[in-house]
Amino acid sequence: MAKPIRHGDKWRIRPKDENGNRISKVFDTKEEANFWLARQQTEVGEIKRGYRIPTPKDRAFNELCDYWLKNHSSQKRSERSDRSIIKVHLRPAFGRLQLKNIGVEFAEKLGVIDQSIEKDRDRGFTFVDAKGKRWG
Numbered sequence: 001m002a003k004p005i006r007h008g009d010k011w012r013i014r015p016k017d018e019n020g021n022r023i024s025k026v027f028d029t030k031e032e033a034n035f036w037l038a039r040q041q042t043e044v045g046e047i048k049r050g051y052r053i054p055t056p057k058d059r060a061f062n063e064l065c066d067y068w069l070k071n072h073s074s075q076k077r078s079e080r081s082d083r084s085i086i087k088v089h090l091r092p093a094f095g096r097l098q099l100k101n102i103g104v105e106f107a108e109k110l111g112v113i114d115q116s117i118e119k120d121r122d123r124g125f126t127f128v129d130a131k132g133k134r135w136g
Contacts (some may be wrong), residue, residue, distance in 0.1 A: 048118035
């Protein structure tokens with residue numbers, strides 16, 4: 001079990017996460033370190049018991065595009081269309097961003113998604129790129 005240790009004039013704690021990887025944090029007071037440790041241990045316990053979903057790994061949007069093209073797009077008739085949409089529209093807008101930072105509000109601010117997302121009878125949604133061109 002991890003416990004706070006002195007680290008200069010601060011307190012350091014090094015518990016393990018739900019995957020067994022060591023985490024290191026430094027706090028100003030021992031009380032802050034103990035509070036964080038208790039919270040961390042509770043969260044890890046909940047994840048191990050199945051009460052909480054584990055924190056997803058940090059992944060870039062480009063990784064998602066690569067995965068999609070490799071595993072899903074190649075099995076569809078519209079592989080060429082998927083490649084085109086990803087290359088021309090999605091990667092330029094979202095490519096380097098982390099998936100956890102991308103949401104509807106972010107896309108609306110970029111002007112990538114129309115404020116009133118319209119239902120498209122065949123594909124699900126109609127999107128609008130930064131220039132106002134509809135695609136989907």
